[in-house]
Amino acid sequence: MLIKVNGKEIDVAEGSTIQDVIDETNAPYTPGSIICLIKGKKELEKNITKYKIKTTKGSIIIELVEDEEAQPIVDVWKNQYEEFVDLSIRWSTSTEVAIGPIVTDLEPTHDEFKYYDGDVVLSLSSFSNESTHLILLKENTTNVYSVPPFNKGIFAHIIGGKKTLHELTDDDVITSIEPIIERSTTTDSASVSDLSTVLEQGNEIFTYIAFEIDDKSPICVEHLFSIIKDNRIKVNFDSNSFVGFYELEGIDKPKEDTTQRARGTITIRNAGSGVGRMYVYRENRVLIPDHTTVGKITAGMEIIDIAKKDDFITVKSEQQRLLLLGKSQEEASKILAEAGVEHVREGVTDDEALIVEQSPRHTIDIINEGKVVTKAINPNELCEIEFVDNAPRSVKYFKLISGLLENPVGKIKIHFAVPGMHITIFEGDKKLAKGLVPENNPVDVVNECEIGITNMASKTAGLIGVRFEPNREFGPTAESFNATNIIGKMVKNTDGLEDLKEGVVVYVRESMS
Template identity: 50%
Template sequence: MQVKINGEEIDLPDGSTIRDAIDKSGASYLEGCVLGLIKGKEEVERYINKYKLKTTKGSIIIELLSNGPENIINTWKNRYKDFGNLRIRWTTSTDLAIGPIKTDLKPSRDEYEYNRWDVILSLSGFTADATHIILSKDKHRAAYGAPKNNGNEGRGVFARVVGGKRTIMKLDDDDYIKQVKPVLERKSIVKSAAITDLDTEIFPGNEIFTYALIKTSEKSPQSAEHFFALSDDGKMQIDYESDSFIGFYELHGLESPPEFVDQRKRGTITLRNTGKGIGRVYIYREDRVSTPSHSLVGRVLRGMELMDIAREGDILTVETEPHRIMTLSLTQSEAQDLLSQQSIKQIREGVEDDEAIIVGQEPRFTMDIIGDKQVKTFGINKEDLIYIDIDEKAAPKSSWYFKKITGLLDSPVGFLKVHFAFPDARIMMFEGSSRDSKGLIPENNPQELVKAGEIGLTNMSKRHIGMLGVRFEDNSEFGPTGEQFKATNIIGKVVKGIESLEKFKEGETVYVTTKKF
């Protein structure tokens, strides 16, 4: 049997499952993510009610009438492609004709009144051999030989023009229809199934969608990098959905400056760059006008059907074009291999040894690196990178604050500036952020003991809210920032590099990572 997976036709034995289709095609898919299963093209087109007529002077959109004549609508759905590559047969001040094609419809001979922008199926000359589509440009009366509907004579109106009206007024008999195709809207897709069971049996004509391919815009390099960070592990969880869009809020609160603004057409991806929802990413299911508060991230190239089907809480498999260029946490040698594959020149700075760990790159953003075709990679000695483990479940607000001010929200390596270093007291404190520390409620307070290597911050119960610290020996009285336990939130702990960390001095920069070693 034949099925389609991400638009590619494959042959499978009867009784095959989605897993079989993925295995045979090698389709991109990550375990646990949602898939889209559509019974077939006919199943989708059954719910389509808009069509685009692409002409030599622009496009026209028509929408089928919900109560239109059934025999004419069925004829249109079965034969709409036949109107492609046909010339404009005639145009007058009141109407425009496209055709002819041959049908088996029966004409009527009565004259009827038509309104502006009616779409009529006409049997010109009262013969089915000259079936035309008529676009009404003004209110008028005419006898178009409109087909009979269930034995009764009718006007033949089966649709309305809803887009491209100016195009219609510009067309003449030297123009032609390049193509007619359905306009795929979300309501055409939602009748299909969103599933996660790979052992679901599939049948001939089924279409499977396993992932979405995203093309990022070079006009919004920082917004694109925000998206790369959001989808860095190849997965994205839907936090909100409506008929118009789906939202991804994992990086809500992470600022990004306004960049390129464009119309939010179906399949467009934007980043909220100001206001209450700053840092949220949206993928549009329906067209929306542009707004300065939304920067264009990119567009969905493939898998929009999956975006239509998925629901809040679902996890999507996502790929980007281009792939993110991120050298941080790699060695200088590993970065060289990665960059050479993409014809990007590496300029080593800082510690340049092959085994040095990269903690900074310039330009920072993938789209800029691709444009420049080179990147500076700043390295440090391997032993100077501090590995930490963050307890996000026990201290969600404190963990988010820590990751934001260090840069770990959107990068594999972050940094802290040493504020105080007290070798005798075996404690070190780091600069916080007064702006980002608002709302740091007490959470995960130490009970009887703060252990060496535990990282903590001062919560909102004290004046120095947001200050960060670490102790190099156990303490049963005060937290890592010198505050009482009730004013201390424990974020996590140093899991490697504690001896190196203790050597840093005031004003120096400490590089940290949550990457496993």
């Protein structure tokens, strides 16, 4: 049986499930993500109200009328519009443009009617259904178009491309007619996560979204890449006009490229409430300076249209992210060679050394410069942290301060260290620490290598600390237990850490073990 997978028609065995088809076609899909299932072309097109008529002079957009009286003609159009493709302009006058002929089952009338600029009519020329023409009105007129007995033959109105209409001559050709897919078109489609669902003839599935990046927004594009985890993104909000992804809300981003927010546009909020949020638009919206454009959906808008809060969506970028942090120098060299980018090693240059900094930091800048410098350290110098689950605000604060919210490797700078005190305190940010309410306060004892953050109960809120021996009186930042939030524990590569001096940068990453 024939079905479509991500827009491509394939022949599969009867009784095939979604999982079977994904395996057979190797379609991009991350387990746990939603899939859009459309029962068939007719199911999709029954909701379509707009069509783009492409000609050798440009495009004309028509919108179907909603009058019940016009429904028989609308049905004929939906069933036969493709027959007008490759036909020439039959005639062009000061009043109208005619395209055709095709054969229909319509019956003509002999009545004269008043028509208006922008009306779209099916006309049975010479009172014959074998000479059915598409008439596009340029101006008001009264005429006998031998139309069918429904709504004066009017089934649509021109809503775009009137300049093109006036330029058409009988030398021009209809090159294609495309249904315009809008959110309302796919709202009847099913969101499916059960991969054992059996498919039927004519079904269409979409397993992922793809996007192209806006190379005028290098910093915010990197923010977009950071929101994608394990090749998928989680929906935090959905409305009629957009889908919101708030994973990295609160991270300041600059104003870069700003454009009209057309359907499929991806933006990052760069100012005001919700800074750092990402939006994908289901409907057109005007340009506003608080939204930086970072890309555009190129495939899978059907999934965006049906996605709901807490859904996961599989994502595929047309541009590979050149994030090298946490990789070995050898791994980075291979990645950059494939991308045609020169690799300059600094710090520890051995193949197995782990990269902790890169310059340029952003993918677009790396591509533009054609070169990247990576600084690496020995693997045993990269501290690993195991975070707790019951201090979400404090953990997010630490990840924001260190850079771990957006990158696999972060860094923290030593603020205070005295040999022999078995404690190291790192710099924080008082402004960002304003929301650090008490959570996961220590009880009885702070254990060796536990990491704590001073909460709002103290004037030094935001400081980060670690103790290298147990303490029953004070937390890792030398504060009382009630002013201390425990966020986790350093579980690897802590040797020599308490001997480091003020101003030294310590590189960290989250433990995956």
